[in-house]
Amino acid sequence: MQVHRDRILIKKSEQIWIEDNRHWLGWVETFRILLVFLRQQLVYNYKKVWELDPGDVLGCAQMLIFFMFMSSDATVELTLTAPNSRGRKEIIGPTEPLSTTVNTHGKLHVANTSNKPSEEVEEEESGDTFELNIAVTNPEKMGDGMNAYMTYKVSTQTTLPAFRSKTFSVRRRFSDFLGLYEKLSVKYNLMGCIIPPPPQKSVVGMTKVKVGKEDPSSAEFVEKRRAALERYLQRVVSHPALLQDSDVQEFLEREELPRAVNTQALSGSGFLKMINKASDAVNKMTIKMNESDNWFESKLQEVENEEQLLRRLHASVDSLVNHRKELCSNTAMFAKSVAMLGSSEENSALSRALSQLAEVEDKLEQLHQEQAFSDFFTLTELLADYLRLLGAVRGCFEQRMKAWQRWQEAQSTLQKKREAEAKLLWSNKPDKLQQAKEDITEWEAKVGQCERDFERISSTLRKEVHRFEKEKCRDFKHHIVKYLESLLRSQHRLVKCWEAFLPEAKAIV
Amino acid sequence: MIKLIVQLSSPSLLRSVSVDLNNDSSLLIDIPDALCERDKVKFTVHTKTTLNSFQKPDFSVSRQHEDFIWLHDTLVETEEYAGLIIPPAPPKPDFESPREKMHKLGEGEATMTKEEYTKMKQELEAEYLAVFKKTVQVHEIFLQRLSSHPNLSKDRNFQIFLEYDQDLSVRRKNAKEMFGGFFKNMVKSADEVLISGIKDVDEFFEQEKTFLLDYFSKIKDSTAKAEKMTRSHKNVADDYIHISATLNSIAADDNTALKQHLEKFAELLEKLRKVEGRVASDQELKLTELLRYYMRDIQAAKDLLYRRARALADYENSNKALDKARLKSKDVAQAEENQKQCLLKFDKLSESGKKELTSFKGRRVVAFRKNLIEMAELEIKHAKQCVILHSTCIDLMDSSFIFAVVQVRGRR
Numbered sequence: 049m050q051v052h053r054d055r056i057l058i059k060k061s062e063q064i065w066i067e068d069n070r071h072w073l074g075w076v077e078t079f080r081i082l083l084v085f086l087r088q089q090l091v092y093n094y095k096k097v098w099e100l101d102p103g104d105v106l107g108c109a110q111m112l113i114f115f116m117f118m119s120s121d122a123t124v125e126l127t128l129t130a131p132n133s134r135g136r137k138e139i140i141g142p143t144e145p146l147s148t149t150v151n152t153h154g155k156l157h158v159a160n161t162s163n164k165p166s167e168e169v170e171e172e173e174s175g176d177t178f179e180l181n182i183a184v185t186n187p188e189k190m191g192d193g194m195n196a197y198m199t200y201k202v203s204t205q206t207t208l209p210a211f212r213s214k215t216f217s218v219r220r221r222f223s224d225f226l227g228l229y230e231k232l233s234v235k236y237n238l239m240g241c242i243i244p245p246p247p248q249k250s251v252v253g254m255t256k257v258k259v260g261k262e263d264p265s266s267a268e269f270v271e272k273r274r275a276a277l278e279r280y281l282q283r284v285v286s287h288p289a290l291l292q293d294s295d296v297q298e299f300l301e302r303e304e305l306p307r308a309v310n311t312q313a314l315s316g317s318g319f320l321k322m323i324n325k326a327s328d329a330v331n332k333m334t335i336k337m338n339e340s341d342n343w344f345e346s347k348l349q350e351v352e353n354e355e356q357l358l359r360r361l362h363a364s365v366d367s368l369v370n371h372r373k374e375l376c377s378n379t380a381m382f383a384k385s386v387a388m389l390g391s392s393e394e395n396s397a398l399s400r401a402l403s404q405l406a407e408v409e410d411k412l413e414q415l416h417q418e419q420a421f422s423d424f425f426t427l428t429e430l431l432a433d434y435l436r437l438l439g440a441v442r443g444c445f446e447q448r449m450k451a452w453q454r455w456q457e458a459q460s461t462l463q464k465k466r467e468a469e470a471k472l473l474w475s476n477k478p479d480k481l482q483q484a485k486e487d488i489t490e491w492e493a494k495v496g497q498c499e500r501d502f503e504r505i506s507s508t509l510r511k512e513v514h515r516f517e518k519e520k521c522r523d524f525k526h527h528i529v530k531y532l533e534s535l536l537r538s539q540h541r542l543v544k545c546w547e548a549f550l551p552e553a554k555a556i557v
Numbered sequence: 558m559i560k561l562i563v564q565l566s567s568p569s570l571l572r573s574v575s576v577d578l579n580n581d582s583s584l585l586i587d588i589p590d591a592l593c594e595r596d597k598v599k600f601t602v603h604t605k606t607t608l609n610s611f612q613k614p615d616f617s618v619s620r621q622h623e624d625f626i627w628l629h630d631t632l633v634e635t636e637e638y639a640g641l642i643i644p645p646a647p648p649k650p651d652f653e654s655p656r657e658k659m660h661k662l663g664e665g666e667a668t669m670t671k672e673e674y675t676k677m678k679q680e681l682e683a684e685y686l687a688v689f690k691k692t693v694q695v696h697e698i699f700l701q702r703l704s705s706h707p708n709l710s711k712d713r714n715f716q717i718f719l720e721y722d723q724d725l726s727v728r729r730k731n732a733k734e735m736f737g738g739f740f741k742n743m744v745k746s747a748d749e750v751l752i753s754g755i756k757d758v759d760e761f762f763e764q765e766k767t768f769l770l771d772y773f774s775k776i777k778d779s780t781a782k783a784e785k786m787t788r789s790h791k792n793v794a795d796d797y798i799h800i801s802a803t804l805n806s807i808a809a810d811d812n813t814a815l816k817q818h819l820e821k822f823a824e825l826l827e828k829l830r831k832v833e834g835r836v837a838s839d840q841e842l843k844l845t846e847l848l849r850y851y852m853r854d855i856q857a858a859k860d861l862l863y864r865r866a867r868a869l870a871d872y873e874n875s876n877k878a879l880d881k882a883r884l885k886s887k888d889v890a891q892a893e894e895n896q897k898q899c900l901l902k903f904d905k906l907s908e909s910g911k912k913e914l915t916s917f918k919g920r921r922v923v924a925f926r927k928n929l930i931e932m933a934e935l936e937i938k939h940a941k942q943c944v945i946l947h948s949t950c951i952d953l954m955d956s957s958f959i960f961a962v963v964q965v966r967g968r969r
Binding site: 368374543 | 775782793806810819925936937950951
């Protein structure tokens with residue numbers, strides 16, 4: 049596989065070189081042929097250079113003109129093949145050669161296939177002929193004091209042939225997950241893919257864990273983080289393009305990963321990121337995009353509205369969780385107090401009934417606690433995840449806007465160059481004219497490039513958004529049903545508790 | 558402020574705390590309706606009687622909360638009834654909690670949608686109504702207990718209370734009386750400490766004393782905890798409103814298949830919160846009210862014990878005075894008379910006290926039984942209703958996307 053990759057890489061470098069230099073390659077060819085011809089003339093006619101007569105030169109000129117035509121065709125041909133080779137480059141670039149054989153291995157499809165122009169093919173539900181199950185378990189604390197960190201066991205079960213074995217597991221720490229996200233976002237941001245964002249850093253939570261307090265809140269924090277990491281990984285592998293990615297596979301398989309230092313809060317890259325974010329925010333305010341496709345504008349509006357509503361829902365569900373926790377603790381206190389009351393009651397039947405009531409309330413407290421957990425993990429975390437995902441979607445839209453901006457800038461630069469050339473023509477400076485012409489062709493190429501980038505990002509974004517919406521639908525339905533089932537279960541148990549209590553109450557004399 | 562006129566159509570439903578009322582049809586009292594103006598609540602007390610001591614067989618008067626307090630205090634201060642457990646005075650109508658909530662709701666109006674706001678407002682109005690009904694019930698029970706007591710129902714002040722056409726215009730306690738009342742309370746609490754230390758001669762009273770003192774502290778604690786519990790229950794029910802409203806707005810914007818699921822979920826939550834609200838209020842009514850009422854009742858029983866102990870102390874003092882008088886051989890007859898009086902009083906107190914306390918015990922057990930059974934039954938009913946709601950919702954949702962769920966399971 050390594051050899052194959054190298055060969056493809058070589059081809060790639062060649063092709064890039066050809067593309068970048070095609071504008072003057074034609075000329076080189078021409079001159080080469082001209083020289084060959086001159087040599088021919090000289091050799092066959094046994095003449096010396098200074099003995100060339102105009103007839104020969106004319107003959108050469110003829111041949112030159114002929115070959116010029118030939119070579120211009122060649123340049124045209126090169127440009128015709130460019131999109132294809134470009135497409136191939138896209139696939140090859142960030143991913144493994146696996147993708148070139150994509151159509152033979154299962155029915156996976158890569159997000160950007162310029163070989164398949166029909167959109168419907170991408171819309172189909174990919175018949176998953178592979179399986180990949182990921183679980184994040186066993187959080188363990190390593191190290192000591194302020195340098196302590198938690199590692200999690202990431203176990204994978206798969207039938208994908210890309211991996212070395214069917215089941216394997218590695219230990220990863222939180223910064224590894226963040227590092228994975230960084231790598232993926234660098235690669236895929238410009239393509240318009242929606243990368244699932246990882247769970248957030250939490251200095252407070254981690255410090256508590258580091259300090260070593262064994263209280264339930266730090267255990268809860270670790271559990272919350274573990275579940276969030278599991279969901280994150282599951283989202284990453286459910287994205288067909290990301291699954292193919294070498295970084296992801298490496299993350300799942302490799303024993304020891306190099307420590308991702310650029311995810312630390314107080315690092316150089318951290319500051320860089322902050323500066324970038326600030327400049328992005330300023331840009332957003334100043335660019336006004338001339339939207340040619342209404343779909344994107346309406347979609348963005350939808351996404352923003354949804355984000356707002358989800359935020360409100362998240363706040364409401366959060367308060368529900370808090371109130372239920374409150375109810376839980378109040379019920380516990382009440383249970384204790386009723387138990388004491390029952391013990392001091394003189395009527396024995398009533399005393400028994402009261403202590404039964406205390407037990408019932410105790411069970412209710414447990415019930416409420418479990419219900420609060422279910423509320424939290426099923427609903428609240430789902431909503432928080434989707435808030436972050438919607439943020440990522442918005443980020444993709446912004447990337448598209450940036451691509452458009454680059455295109456516009458390239459166009460304006462081209463315009464300026466053209467104007468400069470026109471000025472030069474007018475002021476008659478032939479030496480600078482050459483430079484200007486070269487600039488123009490260069491910028492024309494760039495404009496073409498940017499336009500293609502923009503188109504590509506737009507189409508990818510469209511597909512990604514559709515896929516995202518379907519995933520979201522599925523996710524929400526699944527979680528709502530799960531939540532309802534948990535509510536149902538707790539109500540069943542409630543009924544049982546009270547039905548057990550009723551005969552005791554009736555037995556009071 | 559809100560002006561509410563409440564028609565209480567079925568008073569028997571509300572009368573949950575005490576059971577042995579209105580057995581005697583010679584004097585039937587109830588509060589058929591009440592008016593709430595600002596802070597004042599005006600109760601319409603309606604009496605139906607066959608007794609001759611009343612001028613008319615059927616009449617109604619309008620009374621305020623302060624009138625009830627006046628009646629209670631007068632009865633407490635009457636020497637004759639020292640040996641009886643005077644039913645505890647009804648607590649002041651407290652609209653503080655719903656009023657605060659209404660205030661908060663008004664402040665947060667801008668952040669909520671129209672439907673959410675109307676629902677919250679409805680919820681608050683229901684709460685207000687519940688507080689109102691409760692206070693009416695408590696006042697009614699007070700009167701009914703008085704009327705069912707063989708001695709107290711014949712009290713002249715009670716009759717005035719029921720009959721007097723005009724406004725009683727109970728004089729507010731002036732400063733001196735307030736101070737006097739305060740002083741009396743101090744003495745009472747000092748007594749409590751003293752008396753709880755002294756061991757009573759009579760076995761029955763000794764037992765009762767220890768039991769009541771202990772029980773009182775425990776029941777006070779339980780009442781407070783129960784109140785907190787029902788309040789958090791109410792909060793949970795209120796949260797469902799917010800969630801349901803937000804889900805509705807999300808569903809309105811959504812165009813995918815998720816829309817109908819969100820709508821069904823929102824609907825379920827709406828129904829759920831009504832049930833949860835009812836659970837909370839039932840719990841409040843049966844459990845918390847029960848505990849609260851008996852806390853006050855036990856306080857009244859304790860008061861009886863203190864009065865008896867006070868009488869005992871008086872008796873002992875009079876004995877000492879008699880001895881001193883005999884020593885000084887001056888005013889002996891007076892001291893003897895005094896002593897005899899005290900002894901009589903003490904005996905009377907002990908006798909009626911015994912009767913009262915025994916009947917109180919029985920009453921308490923019966924009331925507890927009734928309320929606990931009712932509460933359990935209601936909880937079961939509500940939980941079963943919830944189960945039905947949940948399963949129908951799950952069925953509705955499941956039927957439309959079993960396929961999707963299978964897909965999900967396949968992927969995960």
